Amino acid sequence: MLKKVTTADATETFLNESVGETYHSQTGAVEEALKKYAVPCKIAEKAKSGHIRILDICSGLGYNSAMAIDVALKTNPDCVIEVVGLEYDTEIIAKIQDVNPPITFFTHYKKLTPEITELKEGNVTVTFIIGDARKTITELQENHFDAVFFDPFSPKTAPHMWETLFFKDVHRVMKESGIMATYSCARIARDNMSKAGLFYDDGPIVGRRGPGTIATKWI
């Protein structure tokens, strides 16, 4: 059961009542997309190269990648951008039609539905792969993504999503220069990133006491 809620930056998300968590931080859904994902993954800087590939794990409504597209295009309107979203719940994908966040590219995300999972707009392509991300990630090319947004439900609620095996696949698909960002600083999440060969550091503190986490293949 999904219930629409308004977060502290006046942007909307949903509460998943069976999970007992919202899809975004209640301190600001769109703020989180910008400050916990696009900024720490250095999307603006990477867009200057003219080509950027983003993996949006647990893409849900797609706020994180849609925001990253805005940031990349603002820096370099000619940037070629490839987004792959991994999401297993078609109910949340259908809810893209019910929200209007202040993210310019999100108007194009409205073309995405449980049935239509690809869009192309100018130099931007977005592909949502529907299925368990722990399986669908294994089908992705290695050494491919510049940025990975890692946004499952919390380690407490969904510990299976924060296991070493999954982080090993994140490591495999990230470019040597790639950056992964997540909102959580949970000990177990960071330990499992380390076991997968990733090096972690604090991400930004946004709207709550703890920092997020960023992880790379090299220190």
Ligand SMILES: C[S@@+](CC[C@H](N)C(=O)[O-])C[C@H]1O[C@@H](n2cnc3c(N)ncnc32)[C@H](O)[C@@H]1O
């Ligand atoms: C915190 S929400 C992410 C919100 C999303 N980033 C957005 O901008 O709307 C967690 C998401 O993980 C998805 N999810 C949970 N387990 C999954 C799995 N095994 N494979 C793929 N997606 C999963 C949920 O359906 C939900 O959309």
